[in-house]
Amino acid sequence: MMTDPKDDKFAEASGRDEAGDPIPAAPPASATPVATPPSPAPAEVAHKDAPVAKEAGNAGRPDRTGKRAAPILRVEDLRVAFDIRPRGAWPWTPSKKLHAVGGISFDLAPGESLGVVGESGSGKSTLARAIVGTIPSTGGRIEFEGQDLASMSERQRRVHRKDVQMVFQDPLAALNPRMTVGDIIAEPLVTHEPKTPRKEVRRRVAELMERVGLLPNLVSRYPHEFSGGQCQRIGIARALILRPKLLICDEPVSALDVSVQAQVVNLLKELQRDMGLAMIFIAHDLSVVKHVSDRIVVMYLGRVMEVAKSKPLVTNPEHPYTQALIASVPIPDPVLERARKRPVLGGELPSPMSPPSGCVFRTRCPKAHPDCADGLPPMLDLGDGHRVACPYHEEPSVLDAARQMAG
Numbered sequence: 001m002m003t004d005p006k007d008d009k010f011a012e013a014s015g016r017d018e019a020g021d022p023i024p025a026a027p028p029a030s031a032t033p034v035a036t037p038p039s040p041a042p043a044e045v046a047h048k049d050a051p052v053a054k055e056a057g058n059a060g061r062p063d064r065t066g067k068r069a070a071p072i073l074r075v076e077d078l079r080v081a082f083d084i085r086p087r088g089a090w091p092w093t094p095s096k097k098l099h100a101v102g103g104i105s106f107d108l109a110p111g112e113s114l115g116v117v118g119e120s121g122s123g124k125s126t127l128a129r130a131i132v133g134t135i136p137s138t139g140g141r142i143e144f145e146g147q148d149l150a151s152m153s154e155r156q157r158r159v160h161r162k163d164v165q166m167v168f169q170d171p172l173a174a175l176n177p178r179m180t181v182g183d184i185i186a187e188p189l190v191t192h193e194p195k196t197p198r199k200e201v202r203r204r205v206a207e208l209m210e211r212v213g214l215l216p217n218l219v220s221r222y223p224h225e226f227s228g229g230q231c232q233r234i235g236i237a238r239a240l241i242l243r244p245k246l247l248i249c250d251e252p253v254s255a256l257d258v259s260v261q262a263q264v265v266n267l268l269k270e271l272q273r274d275m276g277l278a279m280i281f282i283a284h285d286l287s288v289v290k291h292v293s294d295r296i297v298v299m300y301l302g303r304v305m306e307v308a309k310s311k312p313l314v315t316n317p318e319h320p321y322t323q324a325l326i327a328s329v330p331i332p333d334p335v336l337e338r339a340r341k342r343p344v345l346g347g348e349l350p351s352p353m354s355p356p357s358g359c360v361f362r363t364r365c366p367k368a369h370p371d372c373a374d375g376l377p378p379m380l381d382l383g384d385g386h387r388v389a390c391p392y393h394e395e396p397s398v399l400d401a402a403r404q405m406a407g
């Protein structure tokens with residue numbers, strides 16, 4: 001089973017998280033161009049008589065009194081579709097709809113960290129952009145601090161843009177090559193709070209550079225003088241300068257070397273905890289997501305397949321898709337990896353222009369039943385915030401089959 005710490009690419013962890021899992025270690029710094037200081041869907045059509053969860057989410061952590069905090073973010077039956085017109089088509093040719101997000105629901109509590117995993121094309125970035133407000137939703141509702149995003153006034157939108165910040169996948173591409181690092185980090189502050197005295201701007205930039213592990217005296221350098229990991233630290237500092245309440249990290253480490261990935265993952269985890277940030281951490285790699293997330297949402301073709309706290313999701317996944325994702329995580333040791341037999345997720349992700357009827361995963365599901373084509377599977381509540389969109393989740397796990405194959 002992939003959750004064995006030995007199988008994990010962060011296995012050289014120096015400590016353990018509260019779930020008892022190893023946390024990624026900060027490996028020795030790789031050669032870098034400049035010095036870095038020591039780093040400080042609700043059920044729609046149920047086709048079984050099964051208990052149905054109202055939401056695919058769960059408003060976050062209990063506070064000291066045991067009460068659950070009101071969610072900072074509530075996503076309810078969110079849909080995002082794009083109009084697609086074939087290249088070279090006549091202007092009057094009717095466009096087709098590409099359903100990138102097809103009815104997603106979850107909650108996020110203040111200070112909670114939520115992982116979102118799924119293959120490329122499952123709608124993760126579209127979900128992120130809809131929450132930030134850079135693309136409109138075509139259905140459902142996004143509430144931030146109780147305010148419906150779609151009906152916000154211009155003033156409320158400005159506040160929302162400050163409170164919700166993003167860290168992007170390609171750090172170098174996300175930074176303006178003509179601006180100094182100091183100006184890049186300061187830009188959101190100067191734009192949103194233009195009356196901030198220059199001395200205070202400089203102070204906050206220096207403080208953040210130090211906090212993310214960059215020497216403040218590099219403030220006048222340009223992005224090309226930094227390594228990929230350092231550029232991502234610059235991107236993180238820029239995202240934090242407005243002291244946001246929610247940080248959305250969209251594949252923040254996928255473009256980085258594996259050794260640097262662990263450093264950046266650790267940094268994000270530390271910042272999230274120390275600053276009490278709510279965080280959505282998007283990645284296709286479950287072994288990265290589990291280290292930073294209190295809970296994980298598993299997406300497939302624009303829909304939620306499973307939601308649970310990180311530990312149970314990884315050790316006891318219920319949905320065949322989650323099981324297949326876990327079974328397909330490679331083992332870093334090439335000998336063990338060659339010896340391992342694992343069920344490979346067959347076929348390609350279907351086109352979101354014409355998704356399968358019923359359960360969208362059924363065309364690749366090793367457990368598919370004929371009635372999976374009949375209607376959307378119910379989102380079943382297994383207790384403790386664990387929800388799964390599969391009425392056949394109690395059948396033997398795909399992972400059990402993998403273990404048997406491996407002998």
Ligand SMILES: Nc1ncnc2c1ncn2[C@@H]1O[C@H](COP(=O)(O)OP(=O)(O)OP(=O)(O)O)[C@@H](O)[C@H]1O
Pocket residue numbers: 082084098099100118119120121122123124125126127284352
């Ligand atoms: N602006 C757009 N116009 C048309 N289609 C889009 C647009 N943005 C995304 N899509 C499509 O929506 C679907 C979901 O894309 P999205 O980028 O959200 O997935 P993802 O899970 O983030 O994948 P990746 O990990 O590759 O970024 C894909 O089929 C993609 O081609």
